[in-house]
Amino acid sequence: VGRVPELPEVETVRRMLESRVIGGVVRGVRLSGLRLREPVSKTLPRRLKGRRLESLGRRGKYLIFGFDGALSMISHLGMSGRWLFHAEPPARRPPHVHVRIAFENEAEIWFEDPRRFGLLRLVATPQLDRDASLRLLGPDPMTDAPDAGALHALARGTRVSIKSFLLDQRRIAGIGNIYASEILYRARVDPRRAAGRLKRPEWAAISERIPEVLGEAIDRMGTTFSMYRTVTGEMGSFGEQLRVYDRAGEACGVCGQPIRRIVQAQRSTYFCARCQRRGA
Numbered sequence: 001v002g003r004v005p006e007l008p009e010v011e012t013v014r015r016m017l018e019s020r021v022i023g024g025v026v027r028g029v030r031l032s033g034l035r036l037r038e039p040v041s042k043t044l045p046r047r048l049k050g051r052r053l054e055s056l057g058r059r060g061k062y063l064i065f066g067f068d069g070a071l072s073m074i075s076h077l078g079m080s081g082r083w084l085f086h087a088e089p090p091a092r093r094p095p096h097v098h099v100r101i102a103f104e105n106e107a108e109i110w111f112e113d114p115r116r117f118g119l120l121r122l123v124a125t126p127q128l129d130r131d132a133s134l135r136l137l138g139p140d141p142m143t144d145a146p147d148a149g150a151l152h153a154l155a156r157g158t159r160v161s162i163k164s165f166l167l168d169q170r171r172i173a174g175i176g177n178i179y180a181s182e183i184l185y186r187a188r189v190d191p192r193r194a195a196g197r198l199k200r201p202e203w204a205a206i207s208e209r210i211p212e213v214l215g216e217a218i219d220r221m222g223t224t225f226s227m228y229r230t231v232t233g234e235m236g237s238f239g240e241q242l243r244v245y246d247r248a249g250e251a252c253g254v255c256g257q258p259i260r261r262i263v264q265a266q267r268s269t270y271f272c273a274r275c276q277r278r279g280a
């Protein structure tokens, strides 16, 4: 838990798919027939066949495949989902591939998901904003980053910790457990502080660090823990850059104190109790 794809991993997948399959026309789609987070529509093959993939978007951790004829397919990787690209698909299909989309140029993209918490859903493109999942999402920190004032206003009156606040997809979409710890460490804000009590300079530091940390992670194709790979099977290399996440007991790079691990809302948080002073 906590090692699931976050915005940088999803953005990496988006970029890699975009450069490989945009413009492709769907020749056929095959389904495993197994249920994911929700059942995959049996009409998906019929509805996608013959359509051209025109765009690949992302909102928070959701990928949005835009086809001609105003049809979109939204995808969420869940706990263990991944998209794989094959210029020439291998004869043997590994287990856990639930959707195979073949393009007319022979390339295929496969959605693999052993734990089956992922999501694939067709939505009419004009209805995307009203989709049950997408409409709940807050602004995307890479395309629509909230500034210090906006964050301060969003948090007014809330008692949740700043760590939980950053994980709430309804407030900001895309930050997960790994990057929340990293953002707060760099912003020097104690993860246990109530979000509603942070001062303007702290929001300024946080708003500056959010795109910085996520941007650096995207540049390194994300962080690989257990399942995540890019669409061609490479591992992301941001893991080497993590300063606190999964480093309990190691020395803080700034002050030398051991990094601490605590549990907040059933999820691990890593921080330096000296650098991230309470109420500083």
Ligand SMILES: [Zn+2]
Pocket (backbone or CB within 6 Å): 252, 253, 254, 255, 256, 257, 272, 273, 274, 275, 276
């Ligand atoms: Zn420190």
